[in-house]
Amino acid sequence: MIDAAKPAIMHMIWSCTGLGESRYTQASINRQLELLSKRHGVHIGRRWLLQCERNLEDEGYIVRTRRYWRLPGGLIRSRPSLWKFTVKGMKWLVSKAVIGARGFLNKMFSDLKKKAGRHPTEQDFYAPLDNKKAIIDIQRLKQMSEDVTKDIN
Numbered sequence: 001m002i003d004a005a006k007p008a009i010m011h012m013i014w015s016c017t018g019l020g021e022s023r024y025t026q027a028s029i030n031r032q033l034e035l036l037s038k039r040h041g042v043h044i045g046r047r048w049l050l051q052c053e054r055n056l057e058d059e060g061y062i063v064r065t066r067r068y069w070r071l072p073g074g075l076i077r078s079r080p081s082l083w084k085f086t087v088k089g090m091k092w093l094v095s096k097a098v099i100g101a102r103g104f105l106n107k108m109f110s111d112l113k114k115k116a117g118r119h120p121t122e123q124d125f126y127a128p129l130d131n132k133k134a135i136i137d138i139q140r141l142k143q144m145s146e147d148v149t150k151d152i153n
Contacts, residue, residue: 005036005042005044005048005049005052006052006055006056007096008036008040008042009032009036009042009049009052009053009056010056010061010062010089010092010093011040011093011098012032012035012036012039012040013025013027013032013062013083013085014085014093014098014101015035015039016032016035016083017085019099019100020100020101020103020104020107023084024065024082024083024084025082025083026067026079026080026081026082026083027080027083028080029046029049029050029080030046032049033045033046033049036049053083056089059088060086060088060089061085061086061088061089061092062083062084062085062086062089063083063084063085063086064081064082064083065081065082065083065084066078066081067079067080067081067082085104087105087108087109090104090105090108091105093105
């Protein structure tokens, strides 16, 4: 489940959404580190923050949308990612009695019921149940191990 710095990261992301005023946050990693240090007393490095966010994403609490700018001359530059909570993440915040989380969770459910075809969609709120990259990696490892374990004739 969630351990050590992850609760502070969840609270920080929730605060960055304006306590539910926005469906996502686009705070940069540097800003997130600053907020964690200043507001939560959690002093971690950039790499650990990214790893914790990746773990939270893999566990289905948050969803990341990567964004890029296309610059003149064909250059591509990254922009701060958008972070959104899934239903599982919002339920966790509600279980911790975070201010405004219950109302936001109810708003998520009502948006899903309307099915207006606009943002947000069910896919935005629920983390995928299967990890396609992991399945491909497992298949690749099985194929590689078959080559190694073949009998030599």
